[in-house]
Amino acid sequence: xxxxxxxxxxxxxxxxxxxxxxxxxTFLLDHVAHDLAERLSVVLRKFELAADLGTPGDAVRDLxxxxxxxxxxxxxxxxxxxxxxxxxxxxxxxxxxxxxxxAVSALSLHFVNDLPGTLIQIRxxxxxxxxxxxxxxxxxxxxxxxxxxxxxxxxIEGGISPRVAPFADLRDxxxxxxxxxxxxxxxxxxxLIVRYADAFSLMHDLRRMGATNILxxxxxxxxxxxxxxxxxxxxxxxxxxxxxxxxxxFDIIWLSGWAPHASQQxxxxxxxxxxxxxxxxxxxxxxxxxKAGR
Numbered sequence: 424x425x426x427x428x429x430x431x432x433x434x435x436x437x438x439x440x441x442x443x444x445x446x447x448x449t450f451l452l453d454h455v456a457h458d459l460a461e462r463l464s465v466v467l468r469k470f471e472l473a474a475d476l477g478t479p480g481d482a483v484r485d486l487x488x489x490x491x492x493x494x495x496x497x498x499x500x501x502x503x504x505x506x507x508x509x510x511x512x513x514x515x516x517x518x519x520x521x522x523x524x525x526a527v528s529a530l531s532l533h534f535v536n537d538l539p540g541t542l543i544q545i546r547x548x549x550x551x552x553x554x555x556x557x558x559x560x561x562x563x564x565x566x567x568x569x570x571x572x573x574x575x576x577x578x579i580e581g582g583i584s585p586r587v588a589p590f591a592d593l594r595d596x597x598x599x600x601x602x603x604x605x606x607x608x609x610x611x612x613x614x615l616i617v618r619y620a621d622a623f624s625l626m627h628d629l630r631r632m633g634a635t636n637i638l639x640x641x642x643x644x645x646x647x648x649x650x651x652x653x654x655x656x657x658x659x660x661x662x663x664x665x666x667x668x669x670x671x672x673f674d675i676i677w678l679s680g681w682a683p684h685a686s687q688q689x690x691x692x693x694x695x696x697x698x699x700x701x702x703x704x705x706x707x708x709x710x711x712x713x714k715a716g717r
Contacts, residue, residue, distance in 0.1 A: 428536045430588070431637045432512065435534055436501040439479050439633035448631035449480060451615070455529045455558045455675060456482035458613065462556060462677070463492045463527075470525040470554070474499050476545070477513040477531035479633060493525055500531070513541055518548035521682075525549075528557040530675075533590060534637065542603035552684035555605065561590045562612060562674030567662040571622065575654035584642040596676055605680025606687050613675040618668045622658040625671050 442448075460483075473493035475484045477500045487496045499509040499516065511517045513528070513535050526545050535541050545555050569587040576583045591599075597610035619625045629635050663669045681687060 428639050430534050430536055431639050435637045438635060442631050442633035448628045451673060452480055452482050452530055456486050459483060459527060459529060459556060459558060460486040460490055472523055473525035473527060474523050476526060476528040478529040483527060483529045516544045516548060520547050521550045523548050524553050526555045530558060532557055533559040533561060539599055539602060542599055546604050546682055549682035551682050553682040556679045558675050558677050561596060561676040562592055563672050564590050564674045566672055567658060567670060571654045571658040574657050575650050579650045579653055585638045585640050588638060593676055596678055600678055600680045606683045608680040611677050615673040617671045617673060619671060621669060622655040
C-alpha cells in the first residue's frame with residue numbers, strides 16, 4: 424500500500440466479501456443502478472462493449488443487459504461477479520487504449536486513492552466518442568454520523584479519530600473530469616435522505632453494504648461503549664424527526680463525459696461571434712474602463 428494512500432483497499436474488498444456472505448443491503452445500489460439505466464436510455468446510440476468498473480454486486484450489469492443498453496458487458500473489479508468478469512483494481516485498469524464504447528461505475532470510485540489517475544485511465548480506454556458515466560458518494564454524505572461521532576469522542580475521550588471517509592464536492596469532481604481530458608463533462612448531485620430507527624440501525628446497514636471505515640489512519644482499537652452510546656444520543660438530539668426516527672444523508676454525485684471526437688460540439692473561437700451580446704440584450708455596450716451613467 425503506498426504511503427500516500429487514504430483508503431485501505433484490501434480491507435474494502437474483504438468487507439464487501441463479508442457483506443455478500445451475510446446478505447448485502449442493496450437499497451442504495453439498486454436506486455443508483457436504475458437511475459444509471461434511465462440516464463443511458465436517453466442516449467441515442469448503441470454501445471457495443473461496456474465495462475462496469477468496481478460496482479459491488481451485479482445490479483448495474485444486469486440492467487444494462489436486460490434493457491439492451493450495451494451488446495456486451497464485462498465486470499471489472501477486485502472481486503469476481505456473476506458471469507463474465509475481470510479481476511482488476513480500479514486504480515490499475517487492464518484495458519487497452521480505445522477499447523471500450525462505454526464505461527460505467529456505481530458507488531465505488533469514491534474509495535479510489537488516485538481518482539484523477541483513474542479517470543485518465545478510463546478516458547484512454549474509451550474509443551473516440553465513447554461515454555463514461557458513474558455515480559459516487561460525495562458532498563455531505565453521512566454528515567450526521569460524522570458530526571455525532573466527533574462530538575461524542577471529544578466529550579468522552581478528549582479527542583477525535585477519523586471515522587467517515589472524506590468526500591469530494593460537486594465542483595471539485597467536475598473539474599477532475601476536465602483535467603482528465605473528457606469532452607462535454609457534466610456533474611450533478613442527487614441527495615437522498617434515509618430515515619432510521621436510530622444511529623445503530625444506520626451502522627448496521629453500512630456494515631451490510633461493506634461500507635464501514637476503511638481509512639488507513641482509522642483507529643485500530645474498538646470504540647468504547649460509552650462513546651457509542653453518547654454518539655447515538657447526540658445523533659438523536661440533533662438529527663431526529665418529530666416521530667423519533669433519525670436522518671442520514673447520502674449525496675450521490677453523477678459524473679459523465681465523452682472521449683473527444685471531431686463530431687462533438689466544439690466551443691467557438693474567441694472573436695468569432697457574428698452578433699454582439701449587447702445587441703441581443705438590447706442594451707448599450709460600454710467600453711472597458713468606463714462607468715455607466717446614472
